[in-house]
Amino acid sequence: xxxxPAVRTVxxxxxTILGAFADxxxxxxxxxxxxxxxxxxxTTVHRLxxxxxxxxxxxxxxxxxxxxxxxxxxxxxxxxxxxxxxxxALPILEDLYEVTHQNVQLMVLDGTDAVVVERLSxxxxxxxxxxxxxxxxxxATSGGVVLLxxxxxxxxxxxxxxxxxxxTPATITSEPQLRAAASLARRQGWIVLRDHLTPGSVSVAAPxxxxxxxxxxAVSVVADGADGDRLVPAVRAAARAIGRALRPSPA
Amino acid sequence: xxxxPAVRTVxxxxxTILGAFADxxxxxxxxxxxxxxxxxxxTTVHRLxxxxxxxxxxxxxxxxxxxxxxxxxxxxxxxxxxxxxxxxALPILEDLYEVTHQNVQLMVLDGTDAVVVERLSxxxxxxxxxxxxxxxxxxATSGGVVLLxxxxxxxxxxxxxxxxxxxTPATITSEPQLRAAASLARRQGWIVLRDHLTPGSVSVAAPxxxxxxxxxxAVSVVADGADGDRLVPAVRAAARAIGRALRPSPA
Numbered sequence: 001x002x003x004x005p006a007v008r009t010v011x012x013x014x015x016t017i018l019g020a021f022a023d024x025x026x027x028x029x030x031x032x033x034x035x036x037x038x039x040x041x042x043t044t045v046h047r048l049x050x051x052x053x054x055x056x057x058x059x060x061x062x063x064x065x066x067x068x069x070x071x072x073x074x075x076x077x078x079x080x081x082x083x084x085x086x087x088x089a090l091p092i093l094e095d096l097y098e099v100t101h102q103n104v105q106l107m108v109l110d111g112t113d114a115v116v117v118e119r120l121s122x123x124x125x126x127x128x129x130x131x132x133x134x135x136x137x138x139x140a141t142s143g144g145v146v147l148l149x150x151x152x153x154x155x156x157x158x159x160x161x162x163x164x165x166x167x168t169p170a171t172i173t174s175e176p177q178l179r180a181a182a183s184l185a186r187r188q189g190w191i192v193l194r195d196h197l198t199p200g201s202v203s204v205a206a207p208x209x210x211x212x213x214x215x216x217x218a219v220s221v222v223a224d225g226a227d228g229d230r231l232v233p234a235v236r237a238a239a240r241a242i243g244r245a246l247r248p249s250p251a
Numbered sequence: 252x253x254x255x256p257a258v259r260t261v262x263x264x265x266x267t268i269l270g271a272f273a274d275x276x277x278x279x280x281x282x283x284x285x286x287x288x289x290x291x292x293x294t295t296v297h298r299l300x301x302x303x304x305x306x307x308x309x310x311x312x313x314x315x316x317x318x319x320x321x322x323x324x325x326x327x328x329x330x331x332x333x334x335x336x337x338x339x340a341l342p343i344l345e346d347l348y349e350v351t352h353q354n355v356q357l358m359v360l361d362g363t364d365a366v367v368v369e370r371l372s373x374x375x376x377x378x379x380x381x382x383x384x385x386x387x388x389x390x391a392t393s394g395g396v397v398l399l400x401x402x403x404x405x406x407x408x409x410x411x412x413x414x415x416x417x418x419t420p421a422t423i424t425s426e427p428q429l430r431a432a433a434s435l436a437r438r439q440g441w442i443v444l445r446d447h448l449t450p451g452s453v454s455v456a457a458p459x460x461x462x463x464x465x466x467x468x469a470v471s472v473v474a475d476g477a478d479g480d481r482l483v484p485a486v487r488a489a490a491r492a493i494g495r496a497l498r499p500s501p502a
Contacts, residue, residue: 010261011302018326026331051262068330070361075269076327079319080277094371110321120345
């Protein structure tokens with residue numbers, strides 16, 4: 001028998017088990033909870049978890065619970081689109097955070113989602129949806145609209161193929177609205193969206209441009225509604241600074 | 252034939268491939284480079300990389316290069332010892348950063364290493380060894396000494412079983428020095444190390460104490476040599492604040 005189909009299944013099941021730890025309590029999950037969350041047979045969960053523990057991808061905690069281990073976290077940090085970008089961008093995001101004291105985000109496009117690769121939030125800032133490592137649909141966030149504005153036409157097609165979820169009365173939910181917002185973001189080089197995902201908030205985003213690869217990320221600030229327009233120059237400057245930081249140094 | 256040994260080998264080889272991306276260029280690695288870095292046969296690399304790409308654990312870039320994908324990064328963020336802790340600690344670390352404008356670090360113990368789970372650095376601060384997600388031997392860093400001071404005696408035994416690398420003339424390299432530093436850290440609740448990993452720098456660390464699990468992390472600030480003692484209260488207060496943030500909320 002060919003090894004491949006079985007192996008691929010094992011990979012898939014392994015990723016299903018790891019994904020089941022999303023929103024798990026920090027104390028971890030028991031094998032029974034993992035079987036319930038994944039729908040996999042208990043024997044399979046038992047065997048795969050044992051192997052993942054042996055490789056330190058999972059850690060066992062008290063009460064025979066398991067949690068995702070530091071080794072997987074370290075391997076994940078090798079993702080250049082998240083961590084490489086984050087490392088270069090962080091000092092610039094911190095400067096932007098210090099002058100705004102609001103929510104500063106760095107996002108990249110993955111499929112039809114905007115993935116938050118970094119977020120710095122003041123404790124008294126507007127409360128945000130999602131979390132670092134979380135995903136937001138591109139139509140619902142200024143960073144997503146900026147990423148969409150510069151993405152392959154295929155991405156717009158894929159976004160339009162699905163219904164756009166409404167979060168507030170101001171959320172973009174139609175094709176003409178989305179095309180207009182993307183077009184505006186492309187033309188002026190930034191976008192301001194009001195009350196879009198959270199009532200009373202304003203979200204300002206600008207693209208991070210890599211010389212060789214085009215737009216690779218978006219910087220956004222989410223703030224109180226009153227603050228939108230005056231944040232535009234700071235967000236644009238930060239996005240440009242990150243683009244410059246991406247250039248290979250002449251050394 | 253039993254499935255298990257083959258599967259375990261596949262897991263091990265898969266992790267070997269993923270680990271080979273450490274210090275890889277952001278543009279990614281070719282299959283040939285992966286075979287060279289891992290010592291695995293080209294056919295194995297080809298097959299496993301194909302499966303990892305199908306599961307979006309690896310992403311293909313230009314020129315048939317591969318890089319670690321966002322999916323692995325997202326799964327890694329599910330590690331509570333890194334990301335859960337980081338999420339709770341970040342606002343407090345940001346406050347510590349704002350009042351010190353030096354290098355602020357959060358570390359956890361893994362084996363005999365101190366793993367940096369977060370670092371905020373001013374661009375004009377003392378240059379640091381390592382990186383977020385990187386490891387430092389516990390004897391060489393104030394955070395490591397604090398973690399060692401509160402760890403199982405087994406950890407000290409394991410550290411002493413290996414030679415302690417010297418980084419500067421002031422690095423702890425003998426058992427009496429290490430025992431004395433750990434004892435001091437335990438007794439007074441913090442430690443100041445000078446010129447230890449980087450000449451001219453001072454490193455101040457204090458333990459993060461979880462009510463149920465004891466010491467789970469260390470906070471440290473690495474600064475110019477002159478600043479050491481006056482940083483102690485700020486570092487201790489931040490470490491205590493993170494410990495308090497770890498408590499389950501009464502709701």
